[in-house]
Amino acid sequence: MQDKIDKRDRAAQFRLRLARAMEEQHVTQSALARSIGVDRSTVSQLLTGEGARLPNAHVVGSCASALGVSADWLLSLSDRPESAAELLASSLSMTKAPRALVDERIFEWHKEAAGYKVRYVPATLPDMLKTRAVLEWEYAPHLGRTADQAIGASADRLTWMRSAQSDYEIAMPLYEIDSFARATGYYEGLCPKIRMDQIDHLLDLSDQLYPRMRIYLFDAKRLYSAPVTIFGPLLCVFYAGSHYMAFRDRDRIETFTRHFDTLVREADVTARDFPEHLRQLRSTISA
Numbered sequence: 616m617q618d619k620i621d622k623r624d625r626a627a628q629f630r631l632r633l634a635r636a637m638e639e640q641h642v643t644q645s646a647l648a649r650s651i652g653v654d655r656s657t658v659s660q661l662l663t664g665e666g667a668r669l670p671n672a673h674v675v676g677s678c679a680s681a682l683g684v685s686a687d688w689l690l691s692l693s694d695r696p697e698s699a700a701e702l703l704a705s706s707l708s709m710t711k712a713p714r715a716l717v718d719e720r721i722f723e724w725h726k727e728a729a730g731y732k733v734r735y736v737p738a739t740l741p742d743m744l745k746t747r748a749v750l751e752w753e754y755a756p757h758l759g760r761t762a763d764q765a766i767g768a769s770a771d772r773l774t775w776m777r778s779a780q781s782d783y784e785i786a787m788p789l790y791e792i793d794s795f796a797r798a799t800g801y802y803e804g805l806c807p808k809i810r811m812d813q814i815d816h817l818l819d820l821s822d823q824l825y826p827r828m829r830i831y832l833f834d835a836k837r838l839y840s841a842p843v844t845i846f847g848p849l850l851c852v853f854y855a856g857s858h859y860m861a862f863r864d865r866d867r868i869e870t871f872t873r874h875f876d877t878l879v880r881e882a883d884v885t886a887r888d889f890p891e892h893l894r895q896l897r898s899t900i901s902a
Contacts, residue, residue, distance in 0.1 A: 647682070653674070725846070727850070732847055733784070733844065734845040736875065785830045787831070789832045840875070845871055851867055
């Protein structure tokens with residue numbers, strides 16, 4: 616947020632920024648006048664005038680458009696000269712999402728966030744915490760030979776989690792782990808032994824990696840979250856099915872960090888209670 620400044624100072628700043636933008640774009644007074652549909656003398660007045668008077672909104676907007684800067688920057692309402700479209704383009708990127716997490720871009724994001732807390736709402740059980748048997752059941756029918764790539768990628772993520780200096784917080788809806796244990800919904804048809812082995816694997820990882828890895832379960836009847844990963848203060852990535860949407864602007868990252876922290880704060884099953892919840896679910900599975 617910009618500090619309040621005197622009208623006279625704002626007008627002087629407008630003249631300086633207009634001259635700077637023209638110089639950087641190699642635009643003459645005559646060329647700018649033609650672009651915005653005014654006389655050259657009007658542009659000259661914009662650059663050399665005195666006092667606290669600013670041009671009207673139409674002229675400011677036209678100058679900004681012609682020079683490829685933002686009107687807010689010309690008026691000292693922003694310190695960023697880029698236009699809104701340019702700011703959005705620099706803060707938002709789209710990355711194609713494969714069926715399984717084999718995209719090296721994802722791994723690079725994890726590496727980039729080394730030392731920061733990584734907050735994660737997975738679309739299903741986290742791939743990096745799945746057993747090989749679950750991954751084969753899930754991916755082999757759809758990916759064929761590339762299922763091995765998915766399995767290798769998941770193993771890489773887990774190895775990275777073990778060695779990195781990052782904390783990982785994972786928040787999932789209660790129904791996800793319950794559906795897995797009961798083989799309902801997405802997990803229909805998954806045999807009891809694979810489910811029990813997976814729960815044992817989660818119990819082992821929870822014991823080995825706690826407190827650097829903490830898993831929380833929230834009630835989806837009260838709370839909702841799209842699949843998202845927040846890489847510390849650096850990056851916020853949403854999983855949209857065929858693509859990842861990655862945001863790097865601070866305001867969005869802070870907004871979704873607060874959203875994630877609400878999931879953790881209001882979780883029905885905390886990280887400390889998660890192992891006991893798993894044991895109770897495991898006891899309901901008939902071999």
